[in-house]
């Protein structure tokens with residue numbers, strides 16, 4: 093059976109050095125010869141690699157990278173090549189389940205949907221739709237999100253809808269809005285093909301977007317390699333390749349980035365023309381970063397002054413620069429404040445909007461961009477501004493409903509607050525879709541308690557019996573990728589279509605069908621009494637979404653299912669001006685900050701308070717980018733005598749999140765069968781811990797026990813991957829999930845929780 097390469101051991105595959113045009117290499121892995129191939133793209137990270145699904149006798153038997161795809165030029169990584177095996181797992185949910193007398197029992201679709209609908213109607217009657225909350229995902233399709241967004245906002249009228257994207261890319265969205273006026277990535281992956289320098293902040297690209305990293309490795313192997321600056325407290329695969337690796341103390345990103353900005357300005361490595369003509373806020377930035385001399389940065393962060401200088405020299409002298417940020421920024425202290433400083437580095441140098449220049453406030457999940465675009469989270473569809481009545485009016489017109497039906501009297505409720513309302517009892521029905529909060533949210537003991545509450549009806553829509561589904565009142569079996577048709581958008585605005593290749597198992601149904609069924613049974617109407625949801629197929633929904641997006645930055649109006657199926661990935665905006673999509677936003681350095689167009693009127697970075705529209709309009713940036721300064725703030729919980737170590741969490745290359753898929757792909761699970769506690773050699777010696785010893789980690793919120801792994805990490809810091817929940821719990825029954833330990837706190841602006849810091853203590857349990 094063709095397996096073109098061993099991606100489990102050789103993660104990135106053989107080098108194809110390049111400069112300017114990344115060569116094609118088609119990776120394929122099938123377990124049987126397919127009788128046909130179906131066009132799709134991978135959904136196991138935000139990279140969105142184009143692939144074809146191999147089908148034999150109605151079953152998925154493998155995948156093959158699409159040579160013509162603009163994202164991956166044929167390549168696939170270990171998750172992409174193996175993850176599909178989960179579709180065929182015998183563990184798939186095949187029938188709805190309803191909890192009766194404490195037990196989840198098989199039920200018909202009609203019983204399950206009737207129960208959800210009668211509960212919804214009862215709650216609306218007694219408490220208004222505000223008693224209903226949705227906790228959705230970054231892993232569904234555009235068609236699902238848009239349907240959900242419309243039925244939630246114009247059907248039910250509940251403000252309580254957000255996704256696990258709050259844990260993932262809320263900060264990416266916030267940072268882009270704050271600097272450029274609206275969400276949307278200012279650059280393309282292709283910029284990596286020519287750029288002179290790459291800055292990766294809190295982003296372990298080598299493990300987390302393996303195919304994108306292959307693109308970087310191929311540049312590094314070329315005669316004209318880019319310089320690489322990596323900021324990460326751990327010596328990751330990514331950091332190993334760095335020209336300069338800054339390893340700051342966890343939680344000190346703002347100090348390091350301010351130190352870099354200070355050196356850029358002090359050394360005159362800034363583009364004053366650009367700053368003067370295309371930005372606002374430079375003076376305040378100069379003042380704020382001026383305090384962050386290399387010596388002061390070193391004292392606070394542990395980054396040697398000479399290394400900061402070396403990094404600033406690269407960032408200050410390169411003629412093109414691609415900067416990225418991910419969870420080491422978004423889930424760490426001062427998330428939005430730090431992410432915005434990454435934007436500021438490119439801005440003060442004027443490196444934006446042209447080949448080789450990009451700011452990628454990375455996404456993580458395959459479709460989290462779409463949760464934000466379609467308004468299935470705390471955003472409005474089409475990057476509209478909840479505080480701008482004209483934007484609400486546009487939506488009301490589009491959906492043919494009264495303006496007041498659409499909640500806009502306060503910011504949409506963010507996920508952490510939704511969970512709080514469930515805890516306090518004002519939300520009485522929580523519909524969870526394509527996410528596994530009983531493993532992925534902070535402070536799991538609290539989350540389990542909430543899910544078990546008698547006065548909260550929990551609906552879980554998933555393909556597997558997850559830790560969360562086990563605690564649900566109603567379980568809806570969902571079709572997975574490959575079993576349904578839809579579209580989605582990767583980090584660099586590339587939209588792919590994924591066609592249905594096989595039927596879902598048993599009675600499992602596509603999420604789209606489940607949502608339409610709910611809308612129909614709820615009898616949602618527009619203001620003329622016609623059905624609110626006017627589409628019955630994914631393609632019709634895509635057409636409706638195109639109309640909603642037209643004229644907004646994420647303009648899909650020039651795309652169609654046919655066009656997406658002919659090629660292999662189209663970037664938005666795609667419209668009359670850009671019929672084949674645009675590689676760069678802001679080529680003319682005109683940004684989306686006009687008061688009547690922008691997605692936010694801004695925030696106070698320290699308190700998170702949203703600014704008043706009048707305040708923004710009085711100083712309308714009118715198309716200039718906003719250089720927002722932020723000073724360093726110490727964290728609330730710091731190591732002390734009782735909990736003397738820092739704790740941080742993240743990922744490994746072979747697993748995706750709570751492993752519902754990768755844990756069911758034989759070779760991936762075999763490559764990383766269990767979690768670990770990563771320690772520095774210094775700390776291991778101090779606590780008399782050897783590699784492989786079982787170590788108990790305790791925080792103020794819980795404990796978890798895993799084997800020690802002694803390797804490249806800053807002393808004083810302990811790392812655990814968060815992949816290991818309980819569905820395949822080892823015999824000993826010990827608590828092992830990293831999120832037993834994490835803290836219920838979030839960034840004031842983006843409301844993204846702090847998975848990357850907590851104070852802990854450790855002890856050896858057994859050798």
Ligand SMILES: Nc1nc2c(c(=O)[nH]1)N[C@H]1C(S)=C(S)[C@@H](COP(=O)(O)OP(=O)(O)OC[C@H]3O[C@@H](n4cnc5c(=O)[nH]c(N)nc54)[C@H](O)[C@@H]3O)O[C@H]1N2
Pocket residue numbers: 136137138171260293294295296297299300301323324325326328341342343344345418419420421424425455456457458740741742743744745746747748749848
């Ligand atoms: N293999 C694999 N790939 C994935 C995923 C997966 O689960 N597995 N998930 C996808 C998703 S949804 C996401 S969001 C992305 C996440 O991708 P990444 O953000 O790259 O992954 P993480 O491991 O969460 O965190 C990145 C790094 O942040 C560092 N870090 C921790 N604290 C700090 C800090 O204070 N400052 C700095 N500068 N760095 C810090 C950690 O050491 C870690 O190496 O990956 C996507 N790709």
Ligand SMILES: Nc1nc2c(c(=O)[nH]1)N[C@H]1C(S)=C(S)[C@@H](COP(=O)(O)OP(=O)(O)OC[C@H]3O[C@@H](n4cnc5c(=O)[nH]c(N)nc54)[C@H](O)[C@@H]3O)O[C@H]1N2
Pocket residue numbers: 230231232256259260261419423456457525526527528529531532533553554555556558570571572573603741742743748749750751752753814830831834847
């Ligand atoms: N400690 C710590 N915690 C973290 C993080 C961290 O770095 N550290 N990272 C956070 C981040 S960035 C993320 S993105 C989250 C991820 O956390 P989760 O979203 O909880 O993780 P997944 O395991 O991807 O859960 C997705 C679920 O959707 C199901 N599913 C997949 N496809 C479909 C579909 O098409 N339809 C339906 N209905 N279901 C489907 C899967 O079976 C799975 O149960 O975790 C967050 N939690």
Ligand code: SF4
Pocket residue numbers: 134135136137138139140141164167168169170171172173300301302303304
């Ligand atoms: S890099 Fe991401 S999208 Fe590409 S194959 Fe790997 S998991 Fe899939």
Ligand SMILES: [Mo]
Pocket residue numbers: 259260261455456457
């Ligand atoms: Mo994520």
